[in-house]
């Protein structure tokens with residue numbers, strides 16, 4: 019599109035200058051065409067002036083709208099960049115919130131000394147497994163494990179060594195179970211194993227293996243001295259429809275029998 023720079027309408031066109039020169043020539047003043055040419059010249063000058071004005075206005079508007087469009091584009095880009103930055107910050111913020119809440123959840127279900135699941139988590143899972151058992155008649159085996167004569171270990175070797183013993187037993191228990199079994203610290207020197215989909219006989223086999231492993235542990239208690247430990251276990255099987263507290267009470271009663279009948283054994287009821 020032509021602009022005022024391409025068509026210099028602000029200056030008079032050469033043809034109009036030529037006519038002006040003819041009209042100003044004194045020798046042509048009496049020419050019969052002088053009067054109509056004068057009117058035609060005035061008309062042409064007027065139209066030229068109007069056209070020049072129109073082009074000035076149009077150029078001005080074009081320039082204004084162009085710079086306005088550039089302004090809007092720049093503003094839009096700026097907003098988009100700001101929104102992208104906000105989205106990145108919000109993503110990072112949400113990720114760190116998720117990480118914090120995951121580590122809080124992890125801490126709230128983990129036993130600090132042994133790294134196993136804690137009593138709170140075990141209770142949750144017992145309720146879940148019992149609920150599942152009620153709906154699908156699926157059983158689970160429940161083992162309550164207690165370290166034998168642990169007080170004597172603490173008294174003789176100190177509380178810190180006692181902690182090491184608990185840690186090693188926890189490791190042995192955790193290492194013996196299957197991926198879908200659950201092992202946690204019930205409290206003090208007591209541990210709980212939940213074995214989903216496992217009948218009493220199979221649970222007993224697994225627990226007997228753990229007993230054998232723990233009997234063979236030698237826990238460092240100073241130069242050249244290793245502590246030997248044993249555990250007692252009360253084992254039971256979930257009976258469909260019963261409350262998890264009943265299953266727990268039966269495992270506890272079985273554990274008491276194991277202790278009373280000499281320790282270092284599994285009693286299944």
Ligand SMILES: Nc1nc2c(ncn2[C@@H]2O[C@H](COP(=O)(O)OP(=O)(O)OP(=O)(O)O)[C@@H](O)[C@H]2O)c(=O)[nH]1
Nearest residue numbers: 164165166167168169170172177178180181206207
């Ligand atoms: N080191 C250590 N000791 C603990 C911890 N929690 C509980 N105990 C100790 O575990 C001991 C448990 O003793 P008792 O309940 O008498 O049982 P026991 O000596 O194992 O005897 P039996 O269970 O009858 O074989 C107590 O001395 C508690 O102080 C712990 O986190 N660390």
